[in-house]
């Protein structure tokens with residue numbers, strides 16, 4: 332039997348640490364591209380935008396402590412973080428809702444190099460079905476269960492209008508997909524054991540607007556006002 336290192340959740344790695352691992356990974360990959368072999372915790376922390384004590388604590392959860400006077404070996408740390416995040420294996424992703432956003436995501440070439448393979452595109456609109464998008468034929472939503480099974484889909488991406496998103500999520504879950512990335516502006520109800528991540532650019536823009544207003548006002552009164560409006 333092949334023994335697999337336990338995943339973050341199995342070992343109790345805090346969620347906040349898990350959320351920072353991709354940030355470290357991105358910084359490390361940039362260093363790797365520049366040919367950097369080793370990096371101090373201070374330099375890596377600064378590249379990732381966190382303080383170095385937090386970085387050392389985060390990496391200690393992976394069993395990575397670095398070497399005094401040398402720091403961390405970049406290539407090995409990339410491997411360790413990738414392994415913890417499950418990126419050393421290939422994940423098949425299905426996107427449902429091939430409109431503006433779904434099409435843009437399907438055409439983005441950056442997922443493949445990070446271990447995510449767009450395996451299927453599905454839509455409810457008969458006019459969309461059969462169209463070729465990003466070298467894949469769009470399938471009808473009715474074949475979701477079959478597509479999940481035959482393509483080994485483990486991550487579902489929802490880019491439908493809000494009203495359709497819950498139905499799509501339920502179908503994903505019933506088909507055995509336990510990881511969902513939801514772009515639709517709606518809160519999804521899913522059973523325990525299913526992970527949903529929500530992406531909402533308008534919330535990010537509102538937060539930026541809050542900070543911009545606070546800067547512009549200078550005296551902080553604008554921030555209070557914006558804070559109330561955001562609640």
Ligand SMILES: NC(=O)c1ccc[n+]([C@@H]2O[C@H](COP(=O)([O-])OP(=O)(O)OC[C@H]3O[C@@H](n4cnc5c(N)ncnc54)[C@H](O)[C@@H]3O)[C@@H](O)[C@H]2O)c1
Nearest residue numbers: 428429430431432454455456491492493495515530531532
């Ligand atoms: N999270 C974000 O930051 C963000 C940004 C932009 C858009 N959005 C959201 O993403 C979603 C898509 O936006 P868009 O501009 O691409 O919309 P769109 O109208 O261009 O595309 C939606 C697609 O979903 C399909 N669809 C509808 N019901 C379906 C169903 N039951 N099953 C399968 N497919 C179905 C439609 O046929 C259409 O092709 C919307 O909910 C929008 O609010 C989110």
